[in-house]
Amino acid sequence: MEKHADHQHDKHVTNYGIYILVWLALMILTGLTVTVAGINFGQLTVTTAIVIASVKSYLVLTIFMHLRAEQKAFRAFIGIALFFIIISFILLFADYSFYVR
């Protein structure tokens, strides 16, 4: 008798090297965000912190969470979820920047 499994694991095998590179990038970005916080850019400080955090999240999502190698449907799902949460935050920031004193 023969056991037969659906081998749905993609042949995609990632090398250790790329993970270590991403980790290095994440550490450098952490250093950067701490350094930038020490300099006073006024309102831009928060924006810079959010931008750096987004870049870090992008790296984690695509490489550590394998989204780059995943089927297109995954990227579409996550793209839609993120799109709506980002829109909500943009509207919230817009409201508070222009209407609330």
Place this chain on the structure above:
Amino acid sequence: MSNPQEQAVIHVHRDDIGTRMGMWLFLFTELLLFGGLFFLYSVYRFTHQQDFHIAAKELNTLIGTFNTAILLTSSLTMALSIAAIQKRNIKLSMFFQFLTILLALGFMINKYFEWMHHISMGLYPGGDELLSKGPGQILFYGLYYTMTGLHGLHVVIGAIVIGTMTRFTAKGVITPDNYVKLEAAGLYWHLVDIIWIFLFPLFYLIT
């Protein structure tokens, strides 16, 4: 002649893509959970900018940065444990899983000291010292304990889940040909990391 039935193939039902998709759907609910708190944070920070600025000074940037490094490294070891099992190196995969759990523990130990430091200063919900401060600072510490507390709970749950995966790997439930459980645990762990990536600058680096 052999009985045709003996040649019947045992079909193991497996849907790895479905499993990972299911995990992602669960992660979306986590996004809602933390997303709501981040909304609340944004609104309170807008309405109490000065108080948030003063309150955040009590947070130790050095410990925060150190904890960020710990969590980022644990994300690396988690990813490496999956790469190792893909390369059929079960021992190395278990070693990386174990390292991930150790780093999670380190993170929680730092969190314990941080919280204890604030609590000993009377900076806890309902604490005398905190109540004497402005409303914005009370809101800041409310959010601080809720959000880092909820995140810490996720770290603890994540460590328990990874520990279960290490057991599965040792028992041969997770194998180089069937490691989707480990992948799902990894997805959860990386999400916990992403949440911290945003929590860190928003609480520790307010200038």
